[in-house]
Amino acid sequence: MADTLTITDNRTGKTYELPIQDGTIRADALRQIRTSEDDFGLMTYDPAFMNTASCRSAITLIDGDKGILRYRGYPIEQLAENSTYLEVAYLLLNGELPNQVQLDKWTDKVTNHTYVHEFLRDAMQGFRYDAHAMGKMVSMLGALSTFYPESKNVRDPAVRHEHIVKIIAKMPTIAAWAHRHSVGRPYVYPDNELSYTGNFLNMLFRMAEPRFKPNPVLSRALDILFILHADHEQNCSTNAARAVGSAETDPYSTLAAASAALYGPLHGGANEAVLRMLRQIGDVKNVPEFVKSVKDGKGRLMGFGHRVYKNYDPRAKVIKKLAHDVFEVTGKNPLLEIAIELENIALNEDYFVKRKLYPNVDFYSGLIYQAMGFPVEMFPVLFAIPRASGWLAQWQEMLVDPEQKIARPRQIYTGIELRDYVPMNARG
Ligand code: ACO
Numbered sequence: 456m457a458d459t460l461t462i463t464d465n466r467t468g469k470t471y472e473l474p475i476q477d478g479t480i481r482a483d484a485l486r487q488i489r490t491s492e493d494d495f496g497l498m499t500y501d502p503a504f505m506n507t508a509s510c511r512s513a514i515t516l517i518d519g520d521k522g523i524l525r526y527r528g529y530p531i532e533q534l535a536e537n538s539t540y541l542e543v544a545y546l547l548l549n550g551e552l553p554n555q556v557q558l559d560k561w562t563d564k565v566t567n568h569t570y571v572h573e574f575l576r577d578a579m580q581g582f583r584y585d586a587h588a589m590g591k592m593v594s595m596l597g598a599l600s601t602f603y604p605e606s607k608n609v610r611d612p613a614v615r616h617e618h619i620v621k622i623i624a625k626m627p628t629i630a631a632w633a634h635r636h637s638v639g640r641p642y643v644y645p646d647n648e649l650s651y652t653g654n655f656l657n658m659l660f661r662m663a664e665p666r667f668k669p670n671p672v673l674s675r676a677l678d679i680l681f682i683l684h685a686d687h688e689q690n691c692s693t694n695a696a697r698a699v700g701s702a703e704t705d706p707y708s709t710l711a712a713a714s715a716a717l718y719g720p721l722h723g724g725a726n727e728a729v730l731r732m733l734r735q736i737g738d739v740k741n742v743p744e745f746v747k748s749v750k751d752g753k754g755r756l757m758g759f760g761h762r763v764y765k766n767y768d769p770r771a772k773v774i775k776k777l778a779h780d781v782f783e784v785t786g787k788n789p790l791l792e793i794a795i796e797l798e799n800i801a802l803n804e805d806y807f808v809k810r811k812l813y814p815n816v817d818f819y820s821g822l823i824y825q826a827m828g829f830p831v832e833m834f835p836v837l838f839a840i841p842r843a844s845g846w847l848a849q850w851q852e853m854l855v856d857p858e859q860k861i862a863r864p865r866q867i868y869t870g871i872e873l874r875d876y877v878p879m880n881a882r883g
Pocket of ligand 1 (some may be wrong): 756
């Protein structure tokens with residue numbers, strides 16, 4: 456059996472044989488299919504990239520039907536159980552788990568780049584008191600590029616590495632300061648004696664105590680949430696990072712663009728929508744009525760369903776378990792019972808079973824973040840911090856891939872072909 460596709464063009468009667476590799480045909484192989492010498496050749500039309508692979512990638516594997524998510528081959532459940540976010544970031548960026556010496560060196564480097572230039576603090580002060588935390592993140596990432604003009608040298612692996620370290624190190628600092636700015640509290644400087652997430656909690660929540668002692672359960676829970684959010688192959692923001700980075704834009708501006716994509720409610724904002732929905736339901740006894748209204752087409756069950764997963768999102772399973780550990784420390788989020796009842800009813804309803812609608816990563820994460828004291832506007836920021844490692848791994852992979860070039864799709868032009876300019880006094 457040949458790994459080829461035979462196409463007959465009924466406009467010309469000509470037949471073409473195209474190679475199939477990895478379950479794909481190359482779109483540019485269609486260009487030879489033409490009706491005449493001056494015909495541009497056949498293209499594919501794929502709005503929203505529903506059936507187009509834009510790259511070859513060895514970073515993250517998702518099998519949506521089986522509910523599988525793996526980073527560099529390692530199942531997400533094993534990483535969440537045994538690894539740390541910084542180790543996972545190393546894995547995503549380098550392809551292999553570090554040995555002890557490599558991990559210590561990597562951790563040390565990241566820990567020693569957590570401070571930001573004082574001018575950035577001044578820039579933060581320029582925002583209005585009610586500026587959204589994610590708007591501040593996007594701006595601060597863009598602003599960081601102006602402090603490191605040498606980061607434009609994206610073809611130099613040593614330069615790339617230096618700025619990858621800086622970005623991963625500084626994400627928690629600017630995120631925490633965005634929050635402190637919102638609540639009108641003084642900025643807290645990094646404490647390099649603490650772990651990555653321990654220090655983040657310090658910069659978020661420290662008040663008058665001489666030294667902040669992060670709760671180990673909350674610090675570990677955040678670390679696990681960071682592992683779960685570190686990468687998710689070619690999602691909207693990663694695609695933005697690859698597209699912008701393909702113009703050889705510096706990594707700070709590239710990540711500002713990726714964060715802007717994540718800011719969108721269809722991408723990074725679903726867990727906020729889950730909280731709003733649970734508050735609207737208000738009580739366990741109202742759940743059956745709410746589920747009925749969803750089945751009747753009056754709105755969606757937020758935190759359910761996924762474009763790729765047609766099975767239980769493996770991240771949701773880990774988060775559901777984690778919620779119980781967190782609530783032991785923080786006290787139960789009163790919305791949890793509503794969420795559990797909602798899940799129980801929905802998973803047994805024909806409507807959801809037939810459509811393969813299962814809880815996704817956002818169904819329980821908002822409940823945990825809220826119980827830990829985060830306001831909802833910080834939710835997408837909490838997503839952006841760990842996703843930075845995924846964006847950077849994908850950005851780097853794109854830059855070293857000899858097949859990649861500046862991303863520049865084609866279009867089907869649907870406008871007027873040609874017309875003459877009409878002077879103002881002759882227009883209707
Ligand atoms: N509640 C009720 N019905 C739903 C839901 C839902 N959450 N999701 C999908 N459906 C139904 C649709 O109405 C449709 O039914 P139909 O065939 O009778 O018309 C069918 O299931 C298929 O839905 P699509 O919209 O075609 O699925 P798509 O893959 O385009 O959408 C999406 C995926 C956007 C995630 C969707 O499931 C949804 O809106 N979920 C709620 C929002 C949410 O939780 N988003 C977070 C996603 S995870 C993330 O981005 C990190």
